[in-house]
Amino acid sequence: RLTSGQVSFQLVPRINAAGRLGDGGLALRLLRQKEFSAALPLAQQLDQLNTERKQAENAIHSEARTQVLDMLTREPRASLVLYGQDWHPGIVGIVASRIVEEFYRPTIILCQDQGSLKGSGRSVREFDLHAGLCQTADSLSGFGGHRLAAGLRLPLENLARFRAEFENFVTQQLGTNPLSPSLTLECQLDFAQASNQTFLKELEMLQPFGPGNAEPVFASPALLVKDRSPLGRGGEHVRLRLQDEHSGLILTAKAWRMGQTLTSSMVGKRIRIAYTPRLDTYNGITSVDVGIKDWQPAS
Incomplete structure (x- = not known):
């Protein structure tokens, strides 16, 4: 019996891997198959793509985490805007989620894509990420998303300006003291x-x-x-x-x-x-x- 947890943690990452690393049509062809024998090799390809996605994710996460530690050593920051020239645009959103999980700051991760910077952001529940991008829109070519997640594009020469403007707005909203994540517990359960x-x-x-x-x-x-x-x-x-x-x-x-x-x-x-x-x-x-x-x- 298929559960929502199995869909979320086993099926969806493999389906998404096709679009993140290659051709989303591969996942579509799998979902349209009616015969197991035809679906199996497609599923195996998706599984291999997901393995490659995890390897790339871990490599980008390691480099991004090094940037964060360097930034926070030099000065306190309310936000994190990270950049890697060769990071994969289909994977930076997953890495942003992991950085937020560890450092609990609104995080945007950027990479080069088609002559400009493309990125993905994730936020903490106390900060509206889309509102933050609205406040820095003059530095951006375009953006979209919602309170907790967003995508954006900007010229390479605007990186320093955007980083400063975004940090300033986040500091205005959240203050200078780092936030700590919290869990809402229903009750004690033995x-x-x-x-x-x-x-x-x-x-x-x-x-x-x-x-x-x-x-x-x-x-x-x-x-x-x-x-x-x-x-x-x-x-x-x-x-x-x-x-x-x-x-x-x-x-x-x-x-x-x-x-x-x-x-x-x-x-x-x-x-x-x-x-x-x-x-x-x-x-x-x-x-x-x-x-x-x-x-x-x-x-």
Whole structure:
């Protein structure tokens, strides 16, 4: 049974990879196929494109992150406008999202495209990105988007001017002190409740989740870290086995891009997590999957 989560995290990235790196018609041809034998080689091509997309994304992210650290070392900044001449225009938006996730500042990433600069921006919930671009429109050739995401184009010679104007407007709106991201937690939810399939099926009825319909996030009681193993080729993600000592229940939890903070030294220690519980069915077997949004040591 196909879920909205599988669509969002498995199908959509592969469909989008065609347009980001090559020909969007490849995805269209796949979706129009009626026979498995004809669809399979197209799906394999999309899967390969998605692998190439992830490799390019990681390379651009590494370079963009280096720029950010250099900028913030030299002076405090309320916004981030980053530029790489050879960065891929179809991938910079994904990288902007990752930079916002880590540094929590409105972020625009630019690259060269057809003789000018083309870019994509992502914002924090406290700042209207489209309004910010309206205020700097004199420096731009064109732009479009909404409060949290936008695309833009500008002449290369306007980069410094645009960066200064955008930073000035963001500072006016948000102030000079860096913002901190926050999570809205519904309530405390122990593993006995999180394992209740009736409850989890009711949560599924709230799908699809997105910016206008956020997936519920719950606070856990103190949990014992029973085991830890890396996820991903570089070990940037983590899988934990966590025990709710009150009920004795042990659930498997995944933490994306938390490999450097949730280290192997956490085994045997107690933590509290902000998490989303979901039903996960694999090979006909249904289990509870815990997605970690944030964590802190248990007092």
